Amino acid sequence: MATITLESIGQVARVASQKMAHLSTTLKNQALSNIAQGLLDEEAAILSANAADCADAEAAGLSAAMVDRLMLNSQRLQAMAKDVRAVAALPDPVGEVIDMHTLPNGLIVGRRRVPLGVIGVIYESRPNVTVDISSLCLRSGNAVILRGGSEALRSNQALVKVIRRALGAAGAPEDSVQFVDNPQRELVSQMLEMREYIDLLVPRGGAQLIEFVARNATMPVVAGGVGVCHTFVDRAADVEKGVAVVNNAKVRRPTICNALDTLLVHVEIAPLFLPAIAREWGKAGVEMHCDRRALSLLEGVARREGADWKLKAARPEDFGFEFLALVAAVRVVDSLEEALEHIQRYGSGHSEAIITEDYSAAMRFLDEVDAAAVYVNASTQFTDGGQFGLGAEVGISTQKFHARGPMGLREMTSYKWIIMGNGHTRPL
């Protein structure tokens, strides 16, 4: 029964995607405007569905943080509506023609940007993802099959109802937004088999979901979301800049994927830098899991200053770990080379930074670090589609294929070669 349903969802999405590919920007923007208005007009229905989800989540013993991620209110709905309107303001990637030129034989050849087709998205509790992804898929001319978490089922159903009605009112196919409302886990495995109906699968969630999808999907996948991020404070760092950047990278929002996990400090600057950052992190309540040298240095300073920093000896598994909390691993290294080796070994290819005033060290770091985003003297928390000028993002890819780093509208497209001739034949 479930198989038939999912298959029919795929078929319907495929048909809708063929219409989506040819909608004008004006019509797509009207649909986005309708969605934004619908979120405000249907506030009562959405919040009531969401309240039921939240009550169940609390009853099931979900953490306060999880319930907060799930929870909608009037303000959050207004923010969602604003984000939808922001998507309408972005340039439409569909129809852009790239590198069009005339060959010596007179053939005109170029590439025209087209939607990918049907995007499948598997995600967890936050209901705003339902609206974000739908808006981005609509704007880039794609149909979408949404598979949200069971804890947000009623919220997502209410949101999808608003979205589909808004599409229909603008003259866009309602069926371009499909929601899988069967909470059974087997449906994920079934989605992974639907190569014929899903052109791209985006898993958003923990490392386990992403690994499962990457190994079992039969269609292309853009995976991301796991960020084990390092900042290396070079011997030639400006300590004041370094403290500000490192502190921001950890403390601004510790629960996001671009937050600092491991701090690497050059041995020559460690006596100056480590106490300076420990003073800031002490105030913010950051727990520091230190290697032997960092620990002995910081314990000495803490004793002398009578400071109450949260210092612990690092265990091996602290390196390469994504804390998503006010915790950082700390290691003293002897050289830039040692920092580069550490990052290559433990990094997840998300965001990595160096703090230095040394030109050659900065250039070498930019050159050699293999990650989606590589920084000099800036906080890794900037890795974000909005910050990078993409306007919005479907996710942050930590793979190299198709899209790397924040994925915006353009990354939801492909291209086709178009060739205009006048009876051209190819010589032998």
Next chain:
Amino acid sequence: MATITLESIGQVARVASQKMAHLSTTLKNQALSNIAQGLLDEEAAILSANAADCADAEAAGLSAAMVDRLMLNSQRLQAMAKDVRAVAALPDPVGEVIDMHTLPNGLIVGRRRVPLGVIGVIYESRPNVTVDISSLCLRSGNAVILRGGSEALRSNQALVKVIRRALGAAGAPEDSVQFVDNPQRELVSQMLEMREYIDLLVPRGGAQLIEFVARNATMPVVAGGVGVCHTFVDRAADVEKGVAVVNNAKVRRPTICNALDTLLVHVEIAPLFLPAIAREWGKAGVEMHCDRRALSLLEGVARREGADWKLKAARPEDFGFEFLALVAAVRVVDSLEEALEHIQRYGSGHSEAIITEDYSAAMRFLDEVDAAAVYVNASTQFTDGGQFGLGAEVGISTQKFHARGPMGLREMTSYKWIIMGNGHTRPL
């Protein structure tokens, strides 16, 4: 034992890929020049290895066409050397910086093009593929793991020896070109599991290999090679141009993936066009598998003209079939819409063409056909990296993800975001 070997090949390739990413264009071009020279200098050794492969192939009863694909001679080696030198003349995609700009907060953000890392290629008999792919991977800064067909084993071993020596002499890591010389079929399955060591897998071969790889690979795949190509002769076609283009699309080289498989003809022009193309195809020996209307029309003309065309009634399976031979399916359609529907249903997303003088029909065809290459009034045989100005190609992708159509050097790369700040922190 085989597992250990393949795993160690992967490890060695991964290490080499890290060096490859930072080689200068000058050094890579020196390596290419060495390869070209090595092919000429080592002619005796290569041709003797190849003669052994060809003898075994003949003894095993391979067709003359297959043995010809396998066979090398002095001329073919010279052509291969020339192709290698041509790759050196292409612009180097690595290091290109895309869209670099300064954000309002002063952060400088851009994307720098980088190699993908390790490319795995699974291919069949033609030994020149070994040299082509190695050259393209070298030039784009990637390491490569080659898995050629068992029938070309000794030829490939001899070629890889030349390539690796040429790399070493230029100061490039020899280990960046790895050859899997174990002919066991299980090795393909093992390669598909090597997600940690292979960043992109390119299967080159029949539909069965490609389907197997797409379903079972754990890493990204660019698949292609299967081309079910249509040309639609619209009611407003110029018959003379149409006959030249359609004839070229089928006859120039019938065994390649961009050759015409099905001819669709508008009912209003069929009485004029079908006899005209049948006269050409009659001379070339093309067998026409015709639908009812085309067959009755052509049989009538053949009778009146006393022509000896190879006419057959089409079976349903002729539509959507890749003939790779002097055979074409022929169908009369009532409208452009019917042609578009036919192509959507039966096409493989490779190359599709319309012959028309009607501007709106041409625009609609370009807009609506979903394929890697869409043509107006030109032969589908132009779908080729060299023809499109890419210089050379790793293959022709019929998927939408990452690369579509001919894949050149740029399609062997990814990018990383680079961000240069001056102590930038992100506000809350």
